[in-house]
Amino acid sequence: MxxxxxxxxxxxxxxxxxxxxxxxxxxxxxxxxxxxxxxxxxxxxxxxxxxxxxxxxxxxxxxxxxxxxxxxxxxxxxxxxxxxxxxxxxHYHQESWPQIQRRFEREAIALQRIMPHIHVSALDALRYIASSVARDLASAHRAGTLASHALDILRYRWQQYLDVYKGNHEHRKLSHAEKEKYFFPE
Structure with a gap:
């Protein structure tokens, strides 16, 4: 139980x-x-x-x-x-930009193993970036912090979804390499 x-x-x-x-x-x-x-x-x-x-x-x-x-x-x-x-x-991450990038990529690789039916296309990633940035900017505007957060918002969401896309496709690169090694004649 x-x-x-x-x-x-x-x-x-x-x-x-x-x-x-x-x-x-x-x-x-x-x-x-x-x-x-x-x-x-x-x-x-x-x-x-x-x-x-x-x-x-x-x-x-x-x-x-x-x-x-x-x-x-x-x-x-x-x-x-x-x-x-x-x-x-x-909850604080206190990560550098490369650490943020790697976290999102690692999590996307893991999510692909946990839920293999989820695929993030390049168009999906661009759509997620655009909608998240727009919503974050609107939220920062309502809070009166737009000027101080605008670049951070753009960079954070760009890193997030670019690396989600990369991580989501990592298994495909590995699969392609294995397939070529196995099937391609010497």
Missing amino acids: SFPYSFGRQLGGAHCHCSEQRIFAKYFPEQAGNGQKDFFCNNANAALCYRDWQRLRFNEDLTGLEDMELAQRLVREGGAVIYVPEAAVY
Whole structure:
């Protein structure tokens, strides 16, 4: 018998990127049941019964999103993931731009293994960049911080979705190389 994998709300603080604060607001809203689905989970603020942890453990072969993959297996077994917004924490990445770039690419590679049916095309990435930038800029404008956050918003969303696209296609490059090695005559 599995017990719930619970996770709490995450907030970005004053030194958090404007775009990242909007990501937190999307995935960690003030109300439970307001966007959380299936096996979405984040271990930066989570709890899992020790017995389930011993049995399931994180998949160490993944490049990220190990929390979601564990939750996916738990849900497949009949377990549940529960969001507890009252259990809020501040979450800071404090990453350089290359670290941000690598994080999004690693997570996209992992998501491809967790949910192989998800494919992000170049057109998808451009559409995501445009819509996210527009919404982030509008949010910054409403907050009166547009002038100080505009370039950061552009760079953050560009890095995010360019690297999501790259990571989502990494398995295809590896698959092509393996296919050529196997099928192409010497």
